[in-house]
Amino acid sequence: MAKHYENDRDWTGIRPTDPHAVAIDHCKVKKGTPVIQVHNARIRQAEVSGCFELADPEKHFHQHDGKLRAEVKCYWYGKRPESGKCWMNLTIIGIPTVRMDYEGEVIVNIGKK
16 A cells, blocks of 8 residues: 555544545555455445455455454545554445456545545
8 A cells, every 4th residue: 555644543533433434545556456346335434435455365354243344455534443453444235346456546545525
């Protein structure tokens, strides 16, 4: 992932959820990057559609509270989860497409425009 945000683990003043948040930053990834393409997925109450770089290409999906999720390299208002042990988790709605040899734009930050 090309983007980096300063103090990306300091959540002071950051909204933990926002149903009106949208994709605000994208970056181009090189050919061979594993991504997931989703439609109407959920992250912190926001609905998002597009391509996201998978955090772990070996483990695409997991279950959490009975819902299908995928860990993706994406920031929330320029922040990573405080624990630093993981990236953001999308709750999958519908049928996602996993592409293991992707080249193009991916969503890297969700927040307010």
